[in-house]
Amino acid sequence: VSAHSDRFQYLQALVTEFQDTDSAEAKEQVLANLANFSYDPRNLSELRRLQVADLFLDMLTEDNETLVEFGMGGLCNLCLDKVSKSHILASGALNLVINCLSSHREETVLSAVTALMYLSCAASHADITSAPVVECMVRFSLSNNRRLRNLATIFLEDYCSEQQVREAQDLHTALGIPLPHSTHT
Amino acid sequence: MAAESGVCLQVEVQAHHEQKRVCDSRAKYRDGRRPRAVKVYTINLESRYLLIQGVPAIGVMKELVEQFALYGVIEEYNALDEYPTEEFTEVYLLKFQRLQSARVAKRKMDERSFFGGLLHVCYAPEFETVQETREKLQDRRRFVARATSDKARNAPERKPEATRNTGCPFESSYPESDASLAHGSSYNSQLQHSSPTKSGSTVPFARIPEFNQSCTPHSFPILSDSNPVAHKGNFQQTTEPWPLEKNPQTSIPIQTNPSAAGSNFLRFTPRTTQLQERQRKREHRNALALCGSSSDNQDIVIGPKLPEMPKLDMDDPSLNMSADFIRDKLKKVGGTPLLPKLHNAAEDAQAEAPKKQRRRI
Structure with a gap:
């Protein structure tokens, strides 16, 4: 067999x-x-x-x-x-x-x-970099959790346009998407 | 970079550092040889950085690093003084040059006793820089692209048949959607173009270990790598999966020697070229025999396995005998293959030892 x-x-x-x-x-x-x-x-x-x-x-x-x-x-x-x-x-x-x-x-x-x-x-790029997702990544990129921060930074730098990131940064104060619990806190 | 490494050493206990409770309730058929916790490994969790806990605090850093260096080149190592430890133990952070080395080292060294302590080895991806994480993700992307495109190339006619056999509607719906996506995708096409050129210089040597070991962080019963021969053959298996699966009777025996198998297989070569090639190989072998180094270079060096020590002819039967003796002894003592550096040292010692003996006479 x-x-x-x-x-x-x-x-x-x-x-x-x-x-x-x-x-x-x-x-x-x-x-x-x-x-x-x-x-x-x-x-x-x-x-x-x-x-x-x-x-x-x-x-x-x-x-x-x-x-x-x-x-x-x-x-x-x-x-x-x-x-x-x-x-x-x-x-x-x-x-x-x-x-x-x-x-x-x-x-x-x-x-x-x-x-x-x-x-x-x-085909999927528009959905993956929709405003809420990019905004979420902007928040993650400010996280204390280094692994999350690294991944979000790569997402923003490699998959999003500068304009998308700028718009999300403007938006990100308005919406409140919770960060995942950091494991050590 | 200096600033970066400063930041690097901020240490916190993370959930994935903790040793999870071993799972003792697995059904027998999926209970592996080694007790394991229930955990899913992804590329996010793997890392070239390893955290070593439980090292006895008796000043054995050098020994620890030497031990781990058996599995690959270590770029950096640090003692993490801030990291909370059990009493009388220390925690170290090692950074391997290659992810593959870290994988093997983790598998081999986790839960091993070391100077009386029990090591706990885990990945520490939180020490990666953004760029290191990015490269890790890209490597994984390239690796899967290569592995899957190899399959596709070798079995273009297999798909419809599989669909018929299993009567699986899921699969039959694939080709068109797949094609449309593949053609429309800039990322995909980019990948296809970049992978051959980019990896060209490193193929096949640098790639093979990844093929072989890609399952290593998760050792399961049927993927167990206890058999080094089968292991080496895995590269072949990945490239020729279909004939193996399709027809067990005519299945090709696993090739233990990838380089010997594939190269001349498909290409037509005229008789004269074949003879010349054979002649060339024979001469090459003879030349190697004359140099006294081991002739069998067909073995591809994988991971920690290093080429055999060249056998020096000492020009004297008794000297040869003692050299052999020393070599055997070194092999036994070494147990695991030696590092290149240690290697040279060992050779030097070997060259020196017989001389000393002679002086005594």
Whole structure:
């Protein structure tokens, strides 16, 4: 039996357990497994067949913040794959990712910022750099949390025009998007 | 930069530094060999910076850095005096030159005992500068682009079949949307153009370890890297995934020697060229044998594995024998491969030792 079909069966077993189990704990564990597997491009074809991108997207609307965090992490790992990327964009899930920017969990927000950068393309660019998002990034770029600050700075410098940033800076005093809790406070 | 590194050393305990509780409730089929916590790794969490906690405060910084340097070049290291520690332990920050080295070092050194203390090693991305973070994200982008485009090139006819087999509507809807996006995307096309030129100089040597180890922060049962041979073959696997998957019976055995396999495979070469090539290789091998260095250069040097020490001919059988003895001893003592620097030192010592012996005689 080839390594690939082994891998497929294993991943399939994970997806099946994820769908069948009633245990929240098992769900989190399996989701974490799948998200971590998404990091390795060698698993991409299997993960596509199993529609794991949709599984991750479903998690973004969960109440359980851990599921949201792991789902967003999985998307962040997966979305550099062109096929998954176009699927995510085509299913109109960009808003779900953007919503994660206002999560209280540090890793969720970080994954969302990175995923947005990775999901950017000619078709999605306007949505990804919409005024509220840019404004949010301006706030993040002033955060004490260095990881968040770095990512937001890259977002503003590499993906937004100067004008967009200027407009967002003017706006940012008006709106109050909460920063994620810094973990050490 | 100086100011930057000053800022760098502001230290705070972060959530991802804490050792999470090991998960002991995993179903058996997904329970790995090593106990692990439930955690998702993303490129955000990984870093060339490693935080080493639990180092016994007995002045072993040099030993610590030497130990970690086995996994790659360390650019900077610092003791973090401000960082809260357990009693009698210290915390260090190491910055590797390459992310891949940090990955391997973390995997190998986390939870290892070191001078009587148990090390806890974690990534410390909060020490990255904006530029370092940017490069990390770009590297990941390039890496995935390369890995996936390799697959696409090798299996252009595979897609429709997969759709038929699995009857999966999800996949069949991909090609058109994918194409439209790929063509419209400035980022994508930019990537396609930049990746070959940019990485041209470093391919394949610098890239291969990434292929091999890309799964390392998350070691799972089926991706376990206990087998170094299979590991080396992974590059091949990534480039030729389809035939392997499609037909197990005719599956190509995993190549242990990437350089030997691919190069002449597809290109037609006339008989005379082949003979010349063979002749050239033979001569090359002979030349190497004469120099006394190990001839098998087919092995690509990956990570901490360094080329074997050249075997010097001491012009005297008894001297050769003692040189061999010393070499063996060094290998045993070293256990793990030596650094280039240590390497030279070892060679010098090796050259010197027999001389001293002779003087005694």
